[in-house]
Structures are given as C-alpha cells and as structure tokens.
Amino acid sequence: MLSSVMSLSLLAACSSGGGTTSPTDSAASNPSPAGTVAPVNPDELTANLTWFGLASQKDFEDRYGQYIKKKFPKLSITYINQTDQQKMEQVIASGTPLDMYLSSAGELREDWLPANMAQELDPLMKTHNVDISPIEPAYLEQVTIDKKHYLLPLSDNKFVMYYNKDIFDRFGVKYPWDGMTWDEALDLSKQLTRNEGGKQYIGLWMSPKHYIRVTQNSSNMVDAATNKATVNNDNWKFIFEKIFYNFTRDPGLQQRANEKWLAHADFNKDFLVGMYVYTSGWMNSADTSLAMNWDIAAVPQFKEYPGLNTQPYATYAGITSTSKNKDAAMEVLKYLISEEYQTIMSKRGVVTPLTTKSVRDAAFTDYPFAKSKNIKALFYGKPAPGRVMTEYDELVIEKAFDEDVVREIAKGKMDVNSALRKAEETSNKLIQEQLTKK
Template sequence: MKKHTYALAGTLLLLGSVLAGCSGSAPAADTPASSGTATGSGSAAAVVDKPVELYFYHNGNITEEQFQTMYGNYMKEKLPNVTAKFVPKDKNVSLAEMISSGTTKIDIFIDSIGQIGLKGSLLDIGLNQDLTDLVKKHNVDLNRFEPTTLEAIQVMGGLYGLPISNSALVLMYNKDIFDKFGVAYPKDGMTWDDLADMARKLTRSEGGTQYVGYTTSINHFLRLNPLSLANIDPAAKTAALETDDWKKLIQETLVKPMQVEGYNQVLNDLQKQWYKIPYLDEFSKTRNVAMFSFMYGDYSWAKDMNWDVAALPTFADKPKIGSQAYPSYMFVTSTSEHKDEAMEVIKLFISDDYQSQLSKTGGITILKDEAIKQQFGSETPLKDKNIKNAVFYNAFAPAAPKTRFDTYVEDGIRGQITPLLLGETDLNTALRTAQEGINKKIEADTQ
C-alpha cells in the first residue's frame, strides 16, 4: 500500500501514516515524571553511566529533525550520556545492502507491526534478536503492557522488540452528509449489520454528486481484520482465502455496505487509482463519503471538516471486539555492540512518564494503566471529538501473524473488489481467483 507520524501532537501522529498506522506523539523533554515503579519499566529514570553513541534506523520516511523531535530530544534530557545517531533511509540502497556493506551500524530499529515482516525489513534480513533475556536482565515488567501489543510481535517467532506506541482502526464520519440526508450519526457499539443499513441510506445522488455511505482502507482493514485471519499461512507460505471466515469477513464488512445501487458510478471513476474503492481523498477532499474506517491518527487533513469518530463496528457474535492492535516497536538489533545501553533507551519509552505524555498528546499507550488511558487526547485539538471512546470502547482482536507476503493478499483482494461489487463475479470465485494469483506470486518469489 502507499505508506502513509505524528510529533508533539503533530510530528509523531504523522508517524502512523508513515508506518501505515503507528500512532502517538512525542512528549516534551521537560515533562514532569508521573509516578512509576523503580524497576526501570515504569520509571523514566534509566541509567547509562558512560558516554555511548547509539545508531537508530526508523523504517518510515522521516527526517532527522522529526526523529529528534519524536525521540532524540527526550533521550538527550533523560540519558545525557547517550548520543543518538540517526541513520537516514536511502531510496537507492536497500537496508540489506546497507548492512552487508559493513559501513552502516544500527543499534535500535524502529518499525510498526504492519511493516516488520515485509520483504527487506528487520526480520527478513536477520537483524532480529529475541529480547527475552535482556528483558529479564533489565527487570522489565511485561505485565504492564496491553497483552496484544506483545502478542503481535511474539506470533512472529519471538519477543524481538518492545512496543512504544499503538494504533487501531476506528470509524470516521462526515456529519454534514448525515445531516443532509437526515440520518442519525454512528454510535459506539454498532454492528456491521447496523453499518450496512446506514450505508444504504447514505448511498444516493443529490445535486449532481453521487454520495456513498461507507468505504475503508482495504490494506489496513485486511492487515488488522477483527476476525484475526492471517493473510498468509506462515508455515505453508500460501494464502487460504476459500474459508467460511474469509467469506464472512468480505461479505459482512465490504460487500453488504458497498454493493448498493449508486456505488457503481464511483467505482468506475476510480479504476485508474491504485486503491479502487473510495479512499482518503474521497472522504477528506471530494467529501462524497459518509463513513470511512481508517487508522486512528491526528487527522490534520480533516481539520476543516465537520466530522467525528466512533468505535469500529463489530460482528454480532463478537461484541466489543474491534480491530487488531497496530503497535510500533523499538528493536535491539542482533549486531548491536551496545545492547544493554539500547535497552536503557527502550525503558525510557515504555516508562509511565513517556507513555503519560504520549497519551495526553493523542498517542495510544501500549500500557494497561487506566489512569494513563484516561489522559488520552487531553492536550490535543481533538479533545472535543469522541476519540477516547472510539479508541478504547472495543477490546483489541487477537493478533494474527504477519509475513513478508501480506501485501500480496492485500493486492489480490483489492484487485477483485470492483468486479465483486459490480456483480461481475461472485464471492467464491473472487476469493479463489485472488488466492490463485497470490500463491503464484509467492511461488515465484521463493524460487
């Protein structure tokens, strides 16, 4: 997918877009410490006794200035003996080539769960290291974490990193369209059936504009789907889309709300676009989309819209189970010569101090602490929106493993969505066709 970070309420909530969903904002370096334990996992009082240079690689398209705003300034205040060296991405040189050249050092790798398994990332090139022993050595209490933020990385084969921020799917809506057609606004706790009924009422033509009731970011939705379906069987390295659960997911969350008279015109107009169905521009610029499920973020692009947000709808048989979590992590690389110092840095970003300010400035904490959650969004322009309920109303769905081939599934289903919605194919055929194409790509990629 086209990758879409946010900082002090601006730059780091940008980050969710860059990493396709990492969320949060960077605390100011002079933030007063909140109460925490003395174990180094709750307190920000990490210690590095001797000067050391640590090299950081961020797998998002951020600048060194953004890196310093998000992380470097906080480290400088709390760990003055650590000099943070930013390793910029080079669009002409892959990460594997950078490492194999022997000229690039990386101690801490920063990435989201949606990217970490993809081709050319940390796990793919073997820079990962299980942190279990380091976690024990540094007395990090894993019970403080929202469990799914750890499970999301553990299902990849080990505790390769610790989460520092989180994100999830929520439902945005344009209040003006609801008002125009006299339809009540979405509520937290809706089912997918409720959304489909609402979408049908809102998919209509008015004043020369074709409005549609609902759309989504297919890539994000499949990656974080609430049924916790793996895009690829990590053992067999094949897609297995011809199952009842996959049919249920596509039928209930895509076909029912979108296969509505009037949607056809919009679909036909989008066939030259990579996303195929209405997406961010249609919701925020053209503004002919009433509801849009998307990653939680700062939504600066929607600031002049009359909008709000609700919790992601749920399946009737899985009430209050939303999308999977979408954490971002700090990883200590297997090649780092300063693993203990790197762990001290990570302890800063999982501390109550950092996570409290992250929460206040609109980032989703990775901790279970209810007091920190209650501070969510209190220091952002979004504090008058329904963001706290939208983010925390549902529990996170169990984590599904991510693989280097996940984008093949996203591309395959996206390629079938238009003929499916136009009635040119049926669901069984669409999933079978997508599966055959995906498996051919995987086979060619692994030969």
C-alpha cells in the same frame, strides 16, 4: 520509503564509534549475566546508539530522539532512515553498526528475523527489570515467536470510524455510536447512500488494504509452513460478504466505483462519504485532514465476534543481535514503554499500547478539539488477536485483494466466491515468483 539524508559512506563514518562506551555504562557491550543490574542513573548512562527505521530524520527526532536525549543527556544517538537506495542489507554490508530499530510486526518477519538481526529481548528485560504487564497483550502476541519477545510496542495507529456530522444531519440519520455492529452500520449506510442534486453520496467506505490488515476475525493470508495462500475459505468469505459485498450493493455506488475508484478524498475533501474507517493518524492533522464537522466512533463489531476491535497496527522498537550496546539500548527501550514517556506521547495524540488508565485519559489532551470529540472510542473493546504473519502477506493484500478483487466486487462485476478463488490463484502465483528469486 522516505528520502535519504546522508550517504552510506557518511553513515559509516558517523557511526564508527558505535561500539564505544564509557565506564559509567555498566557492561554496555553485551547483555549482563543472569540476575539484575543496579538501578541506572539516566544522567550517567553513556553510549553511542545507532538506530535504523522507515521514519524520516525529522519524524524520528520529533517522536523519539528529543525525548531520549532529554532523559539520557550523555547518550549519543545516530539515526539512519531506510530508503530505496539505502536498505537494511546495504547498511549492514557497509559495516555500519546498528543498535536499535523501528519496525512493524510484519517487517520483523520480512526483514529482521531472516537477516538474523533481531535480538531476543527476554533475557535483557529480566536483567533490567522491565515490566511489560501494562502493555495490552495483543500487541505482544504479534511479535512473540516461540515464546520469545523480539520487539516492544511504542504506539498504535488505531483504527476508528470517522463520520461527517453534516451528512448525517442533512438526511436526518442517527450518528454512529460505540459498540454498534456492522449490521447496524449497514443500516445507517443504506439511509445515507443516495444520489441527490447530481452528487452520489456513499454511506460507508474505508481504505480496503488497511482494514484487510487488521480484520476482526484475524484471518491469516499465507500458510507459513507451505508458503501457500489461505484466502479461499470461510474466514475470508465472512469478511468479504459482510464488508466489501454488503456495503456496495447500491447501483449508484457501483456506477461511481466504475467511473472513479473510491478514495480518502471522497470523505475528507469532497464530502461524499458519511462514514470512513481509517487510522487515528488523521486526528493528528485534523485542521487539514478533517475539514468538516467530524467526530469518531469505535469501529463496528461483528455480532459473531463480540467485544473485538481491529488487530493492532503498531510501531515497535527492537535491539539488534549485533549491538555492542545492548544494556544501554534496553534502558532506552524501557523508557520508551514507561508511563512517563507514554503520557507525553498520549497527550500529543499518539495512541498508547498501555492499558494504564492515566495514560489513556491523557489521549489528545494537547489538542483543542479533545473535549468535544469522542476520544474514548480509541480504546473501546479489546484488540483482536494478531493474525499469523508471513513475509508474503503484502502480496496478497496489495495485489490480489486491494488492486483486484475488492474493486471487482464493489463495481458489481464479481461475486465473493469467484473473487476468493481468483485471489488465491493470484496470490500463489505471486508468492511462487518471489520464491524463485531467492
């Protein structure tokens, strides 16, 4: 959660005009009737739009606000960032009108749909001639419920495999490549994992909870109909054996995991890990986040799932069901998925959800390192289909998996079958505790 920049009372005061529109905004109060609206002149679109999301005020303005204001100079934008003290339900209860929101696919199900605040977008998209065909379908699958779209993707925090060239050079090992399998990555990892001069080198590691969210076999965690965990099965056994068990059999690695749990710093500060699977976000701050001779390759594929990369890990935007400015909000959303805006963001190192070649080719071109790095790895393969999400997935990921059984396996203290049995038991207990609070 990010720090608050204003109190709820101030927010309510600042947003008191949220429903006010100008005659220049064609029917900005409610969705237009069936049919399409006349082309909108961005210079004349007038409305007061209030956004809500997890991003800080600074990040919202940097990523979205400044570009929306430039495109629509007569729009008034107010942004409210969520904090522990300022949650969605509190803002709604204060009477502050909300028009648009930033969300993940998980937050849509956890927060916005249960609160009846998520607007179905299909009628608005039809009215405003919004073309979603350039969007990679996997991004839409995660936010389509009963064939209704509730969010549109703005960006993806794409997973890649970073690697430290100096470690590979030191031990004379071939660099990773796009299209390699996890079995081939395991072979490279074994060649790098060794103790030399008192330093325990580790061939490959990752942020387990991040990878678990985007597994390439799209494993579900909870049955939405029964609210029971579904992790003690062959799908999760496949992931745990191929990743968390196979890559942690070295005694030196297990000893290190017992002494001090593995972390980002082992790769990008202490330079002990040769390959690290994580999001593309490190590339945006490469000067400080990647202080080594680095490059990237696509996340390895399973031979059982050829051509599939990880699931989307996207940021989305939606329109609230209570907005009095839905037409204006749809015009803004239409701009944010446009080739114009997406190209600007792509140059800045924001991974696009569009399949448009020119937008993808622009990736990271504002960065000096772009010409010398394997940027095309960002778009290698197809995103895996999104799993069926529930509001209890994070309990499984954080508590049952990441903080418990993944560590026990890596420390050499637990086999996969025992780990999954324990994870399912723990998950069901945690879910039941949450259900009793409702």
